[in-house]
Amino acid sequence: xxxxxxxxxxxxxxxxxxxxxxxxxxxxxxxxxxxxxxxxxxxxxxxxxxxxxxxxxxxxxxxxxxxxxxxxxxxxxxxxxxxxxxxxxxxxxxxxxxxxxxxxxxxxxxxxxxxxxxxxxxxxxxxx
Numbered sequence: 001x002x003x004x005x006x007x008x009x010x011x012x013x014x015x016x017x018x019x020x021x022x023x024x025x026x027x028x029x030x031x032x033x034x035x036x037x038x039x040x041x042x043x044x045x046x047x048x049x050x051x052x053x054x055x056x057x058x059x060x061x062x063x064x065x066x067x068x069x070x071x072x073x074x075x076x077x078x079x080x081x082x083x084x085x086x087x088x089x090x091x092x093x094x095x096x097x098x099x100x101x102x103x104x105x106x107x108x109x110x111x112x113x114x115x116x117x118x119x120x121x122x123x124x125x126x127x128x
Contacts, residue, residue, distance in 0.1 A: 010062045014051050026055040035063040037073040069116045074108035086111050
């Protein structure tokens with residue numbers, strides 16, 4: 001079974017309107033009443049255009065539809081752009097994983113967002 005075929009996995013792809021190339025993707029999974037955003041990536045050449053926001057909103061909407069209470073994720077401490085995006089959607093720091101990342105070695109911040117009974121929008125994202 002592949003990730004997109006697993007009922008506990010959320011996978012969405014944003015495609016470039018010109019040429020249909022992948023602009024970004026998000027992967028997350030759900031266990032009981034919690035979800036984890038495992039990876040969110042946007043093509044570096046087109047960052048800053050709201051693609052990450054759309055993908056994050058899609059993941060959060062999916063978590064709400066599954067009646068998840070909260071979503072967790074890890075982010076590099078130095079990744080200010082991602083941290084600002086997550087903060088704009090209600091994520092706050094709940095922990096730290098020391099030396100979690102390699103190349104370069106860096107701590108991960110553990111973030112959490114309460115999603116039960118909150119709203120979000122979903123547009124321009126193709127779910128798989």
